[in-house]
Amino acid sequence: MKVLEAQAAVLTNYEVLQHLTQQKERYKQRKRRGPPNLETVVRELIQYLQSYPNPLSQKPSTYTPDCISRLLERLSPYELSKGEVVMILNLRPASVAALNTVIEEMAERFSDEQQEEMVAIISEVLGQFDAAQGSANDTGDGAEANAS
């Protein structure tokens, strides 16, 4: 084994989920399975990516293949770093408080209006949870925790 390039690219959660679901479909069509260790990690990872409050848990999905480039375009005036945009794509912050966690020194870099604008752009491009769905999922989680 030789590592040629430690980090050839960064992937967002959405791209990883796309790849894994496509791989799963392909295996199903050919009626074959991957090695057991692959099956385990893929099953667990899909479960992680599709559990609330991960934005990818929302059905039907609000993410589309072109939403990444659209978001990059809309957020380009704010000059965010690559890591910050990746986190926005993965976590989809729905409020200024949530955005504060992913953007470094947000209060110094951006005015209150700009912060609100960014939250609006994110929910416009990437969608958001409906209030009803969020609370329904919460009670589901609660019941599960009680049962265990």
Place this chain on the structure above:
Amino acid sequence: MFILTKFADLVQISPEDFSKHSIVAIEDNINAKYANKVVQKIGLCISLFDVLWTSEGLIGHGTGLVNVNVEFRMIVFRPFKGEVMLGRIRSSTPSGIHLRTDFFDDIFVPYEELPQGAEYNHSEQIWIWNFDEERLFYDNHEMVRFQVIDEEWHDQTPVGPTQAEDTPAKTPYKIKGSMAAEGLGVCLWWDGA
């Protein structure tokens, strides 16, 4: 959270796999070797992403194995320092909170990385954050947001007979997290508002 890493490796296809297409045999071989395993200083390998290049298959003397040199890219779990992620509380001890995700278990938030006013409740064995007269609980199984601040690597290659036999194996890759900043901690606290 995920990166692509480019590897070069020798894949040995055994005769019972000759009925498969070469690319399928190579894919299965690579996944069997790498998936769900940690490569030191790289991260936790998830799955093959694509195959970039393969050599001709060569058969050596003595075995029927077909040797193929392959260059490929893997999807690797390797959150960067400062990244904010979701995780679940696994257990709490006076030294801090253990977190997990469904596929990765070794995330630890030491007590000094909890927000000010956090205290450990020994009878309940959970951490509690006293904030403005309110008591907020870090319950087990609760979804939390945390920030990656450090990582620890332990190479598991055997060092030889000098190693004591009963030393517990250290986890190969461990993430240290923080929940001190505003907006981090149990998701319900922040999303409900």
